[in-house]
Amino acid sequence: METIKLYNTQSRAIEVVVPQHIDNVLRIYCCGPTVYHYAHIGNFRTFLIQDILRRLLLAMGHRLRFVRNLTDVDDKTIHGAQRENTSLENFTAQWTHIFHTDCQELNILDPDVEPRATEHIGEQIAMIETLIRKKHAYVVSEGSVYFRISSYTAYGKLSGIDRQSLQNNEHGATQADLADEYGRDSIRDFALWKAYKPEDGAVFWESPWGKGRPGWHIECSAMAMKYLGETIDIHGGGIDLCFPHHENEIAQSVCVTGKPFVRHWFHSEHLQVDGQKMSKSLGNLFTLKDLKNKGYGVHAIRYALISGHYRQILNFTLSGLDAAQSALNKLKTKIMHLFQGCDFSPAIATNFPSQAVITYEYLRGAIEALKCDLNVPQCLGEIFAVLNNATVGNEQLWKELQTVCSILGIETYLFDREEPRIVEIPRDIEILAARRWQAKQDKNFKESDHLRRLLMEQGWSIIDHQEGYRLEKKRDPIIDAAKN
Numbered sequence: 001m002e003t004i005k006l007y008n009t010q011s012r013a014i015e016v017v018v019p020q021h022i023d024n025v026l027r028i029y030c031c032g033p034t035v036y037h038y039a040h041i042g043n044f045r046t047f048l049i050q051d052i053l054r055r056l057l058l059a060m061g062h063r064l065r066f067v068r069n070l071t072d073v074d075d076k077t078i079h080g081a082q083r084e085n086t087s088l089e090n091f092t093a094q095w096t097h098i099f100h101t102d103c104q105e106l107n108i109l110d111p112d113v114e115p116r117a118t119e120h121i122g123e124q125i126a127m128i129e130t131l132i133r134k135k136h137a138y139v140v141s142e143g144s145v146y147f148r149i150s151s152y153t154a155y156g157k158l159s160g161i162d163r164q165s166l167q168n169n170e171h172g173a174t175q176a177d178l179a180d181e182y183g184r185d186s187i188r189d190f191a192l193w194k195a196y197k198p199e200d201g202a203v204f205w206e207s208p209w210g211k212g213r214p215g216w217h218i219e220c221s222a223m224a225m226k227y228l229g230e231t232i233d234i235h236g237g238g239i240d241l242c243f244p245h246h247e248n249e250i251a252q253s254v255c256v257t258g259k260p261f262v263r264h265w266f267h268s269e270h271l272q273v274d275g276q277k278m279s280k281s282l283g284n285l286f287t288l289k290d291l292k293n294k295g296y297g298v299h300a301i302r303y304a305l306i307s308g309h310y311r312q313i314l315n316f317t318l319s320g321l322d323a324a325q326s327a328l329n330k331l332k333t334k335i336m337h338l339f340q341g342c343d344f345s346p347a348i349a350t351n352f353p354s355q356a357v358i359t360y361e362y363l364r365g366a367i368e369a370l371k372c373d374l375n376v377p378q379c380l381g382e383i384f385a386v387l388n389n390a391t392v393g394n395e396q397l398w399k400e401l402q403t404v405c406s407i408l409g410i411e412t413y414l415f416d417r418e419e420p421r422i423v424e425i426p427r428d429i430e431i432l433a434a435r436r437w438q439a440k441q442d443k444n445f446k447e448s449d450h451l452r453r454l455l456m457e458q459g460w461s462i463i464d465h466q467e468g469y470r471l472e473k474k475r476d477p478i479i480d481a482a483k484n
């Protein structure tokens with residue numbers, strides 16, 4: 001196993017990533033999308049760098065459990081469902097399906113576990129009860145529950161926010177926030193449980209404080225702890241989540257368990273478009289679909305979104321996307337020239353997590369760039385420099401190149417990967433997969449998504465292609481260890 005280094009927002013330093021548990025499995029949690037609309041390419045910039053972190057760790061011989069949630073209840077999802085006159089479940093199922101399809105097209109690996117907020121209400125209520133018992137939270141008259149920030153002295157350490165400025169509302173709680181949460185003792189306090197309002201329609205759960213729904217922050221704490229334990233190794237998200245979302249996650253988790261919540265915070269910078277924040281009103285908010293409609297390929301989009309350093313703002317432009325496409329074409333042409341006619345066996349396992357660690361002779365610089373805080377631009381520069389001076393038919397270089405490209409997730413475009421050979425697919429899995437495919441054809445996305453998740457829970461991923469699908473066995477080291 002080889003170590004990698006990653007910037008930690010908490011310590012503000014680049015640190016070696018080391019698992020804390022004796023089973024050596026790294027526990028990773030990333031905040032997932034809110035499923036009410038298409039994810040935009042900014043969201044995908046964040047999901048892509050998380051994918052590269054994961055692929056790199058796997059290629060370095062680490063074992064991981066990677067959890068990325070779905071936020072399927074909040075104001076936006078509730079309003080969306082009402083607008084379409086459908087249930088919250090149906091509404092979020094459609095958008096979840098589209099999100100999965102986009103992820104697949106962008107060659108983002110499926111998470112090992114993909115929990116939904118609405119399926120973990122019990123866990124969230126239990127956490128809130130503990131917080132109330134320990135006097136870190138209070139109930140207001142209409143039945144909402146708030147976290148009392150003054151009860152947690154370390155609040156603000158992650159983002160460097162000073163608590164007094166919060167008190168003075170210097171971080172911009174809007175009138176809408178305030179109207180929504182009028183019962184708070186302090187403007188800083190955030191909602192753990194939101195009491196039912198008539199606008200919520202049919203969306204509510206019973207709780208010890210009456211009908212209502214959880215706040216956004218508690219969802220992630222409850223799901224992260226359920227699947228990864230009280231202290232997780234790496235927690236990721238876009239930089240905008242650092243405050244207040246992650247600050248709030250830390251406060252409520254530490255106050256429940258008395259233990260550190262996260263050892264390593266992994267935040268990625270935002271994507272801008274034409275030098276501006278993306279927004280619908282500026283007409284510069286792109287989805288994957290928008291760019292595909294303009295004729296761009298998904299591989300070029302992936303390449304463009306990963307090609308800047310993740311801790312710097314990336315300015316996305318259509319001409320940058322053209323440049324990404326031509327860089328990819330150049331790489332492909334070079335690879336064809338260097339390896340045409342060579343009968344080398346594929347170095348990349350189709351089942352990526354089972355990758356064996358290889359030694360690097362030619363692309364050491366490229367792999368070292370990734371190992372030191374995921375420096376993708378430097379890695380790409382190294383690849384081009386090496387290929388420019390390479391001799392034809394070098395098998396070792398072929399092996400290294402395939403591996404580095406598969407860490408970047410551009411291998412499918414550059415190499416004709418073999419279809420995986422599944423030795424044995426259990427009958428019940430085949431039946432489930434066939435039912436899912438049928439449900440998808442029938443556009444019953446709720447059912448097809450449900451079946452896909454059943455398969456995921458049993459360790460199988462489905463990869464759709466134009467005429468059908470294939471199944472891939474996933475490995476979950478924590479489940480595997482428990483079985484043995």
Ligand code: AMP
Pocket residue numbers: 031032033034041042043044045046047236237238239240241268269270271272278
């Ligand atoms: P959301 O669905 O809004 O909760 O966002 C999902 C993920 O995308 C989060 O990790 C956000 O921090 C991240 N994100 C949102 N906007 C951008 C952006 N413009 N650039 C990069 N990441 C973003």
Ligand code: ZN
Pocket residue numbers: 030031032220245
């Ligand atoms: Zn979160």
